[in-house]
Amino acid sequence: MALLKWDNNYSVSIEVIDAHHRKIIQILNMLHDAILQKTEHEVMEKILGALTVCVEQNFPEEEALLRTAGYPRLEEHLDSHRNLSQRLWNLQARYEEGDDLTYDVMNFLTSWITEHIMQEDKRYESYLQETMQRSVASPAA
Helix, strand or coil: CCCCCCCHHHCCCCHHHHHHHHHHHHHHHHHHHHHHHCCHHHHHHHHHHHHHHHHHHHHHHHHHHHHHHCCCCHHHHHHHHHHHHHHHHHHHHHHHCCCCCHHHHHHHHHHHHHHHHHHHHHHHHHHHHHHHHHHHHCCCC
């Protein structure tokens, strides 16, 4: 049973980034289902691995789009990504030490969705849309 379902409120109207956001929601739902089935300890390594892929592959792709578009708040956004990455590395270190991370990872994922996606990423949505529309309207000669 999904805790959170994708809808357009999470969209930034850029399909490649929306696909990343869908993945975060899938990971949250995977953890939620595992908690309900009392198998969270068995899937924690898989969840942390999936989050690592998100950080290592998706952040650079998003950052490249923002850099190419000349996003004026790029440095602030990069700081936000560094913060999320550091929080994930800290969780992984604790996991390796044997800590029970179930609710810490749930809180991490929830804040990633509510604070990062719904606030930080939403800030660049209209800027990227306008930049893309301008580049389509006036292609380079």
